[in-house]
Amino acid sequence: MELKVSDVNQWKVALSAYDSRIQSLNKPDLASLDHFYTKQLPSIIHKRNPNPYITTPELSNLMKWKLTRGKWRPRLLDFVSSIDEETVKAASEKAFKALPEVSKAVSELTVLKGVGPATASAVLAAYAPDVAPFMSDEAMVAALGNSKDYTLKQYLLFVDKLQDKAKELSAEGDVFTPSDVERALWSSAIGAKVEESSNTDTKSSKKKRKR
Template sequence: MPLTASLFQCEDPTKWRKVSDLYWDVVEAMAVKKKRLLELDRWFQEDLPNCICARTEKCLTKGELAKLMEWKLLRGKFRPRLQKMVESNPEDIVERHTKKAFEFLPDVGKAVDELCHLKGVGPATASAILCAGAPDLVAFMADEAVESVPGLTPVQYNLKHYQRFLQELQKKADSLSAGGQDSWTPHRVELCLWAWKVAHTACPKMLETLEDEDERPTKKLKTK
């Protein structure tokens, strides 16, 4: 697949799987400048989901919400005010609203609205919270992923825009699952879109391995 091609418009599950396999390599490349990114991303993608799902009732603690915001800001645009706002939420309020939000699923709209009652939490952060506890249903509203979907730029941080994004990712996940042997979710699609977009800037050489042999420029032989 040419490096200039749109990953979202690619219908080949094999190409998507190759991008998926590069995800942690891309995170490591970014972590050269953002030192805690790899640690926080591992925590968000692996440890936090296990903690949430191990509870009798799914919810986040205040400490987890604060750490999630740290991860989100380090991974994307840095907005220091949001960190302070999130940390100002009382423990019981965080647990109450996150618990109720998970109870609303699979109604993502109601779940997002519930989480937006928390200080410092908008649709994008709400999507990260829900994604951590229900990665099979919800995708994180990462700028890089949203911008990769035709018709969704510029990014608007509201529920309507997020729902359009999630619907498009669900369609893509269904298409990829039907066309290959892997099981795809909106979150996995989102991670691939993020990795593809970020790699173009942070580590473009990684993507060169994804080009098809017949798509690579043919080297001309020198003649005497």
């Protein structure tokens, strides 16, 4: 699914398939980590009024989710898990206050060791899914054509694309956030990989039968 596709139903189908795509990866703990990230963490953050923030254990779980749903880089998990609680709290508090200025919000979080723009985007998306989508490889490829450049500049281009697509899809009557767009793109990409793998397995088994 490319961003130029404007059929709202295709986007709704891709988004509704998100949970089953998570399950299809058969990765230990991914379903529970995803439930924590998408369902529990947002309400936990928003209950902390008047100054929302996240804690070190929450950042650690968020990193586990990010690495399990994407590429596993254990050193990043070690880095964030060892950050002082007050440091994480202060940085996230400043970042959430900076929104909707995404650039400033990301900069407030990337002072933390092991937190780059992609991890910062996951923190911001948990708090404000209507503003800042998660910078996943799959959505980056769909929106910008590549996923190699994890810079703030690239993320801001990504945010613009997904915010525009969310507005376009929402104009049809259904409410889409930039984070909904990211999940739909991720779901579509994973679905395509699963289908491709299934086709390859089918061809392989047919060849074996012919021998």
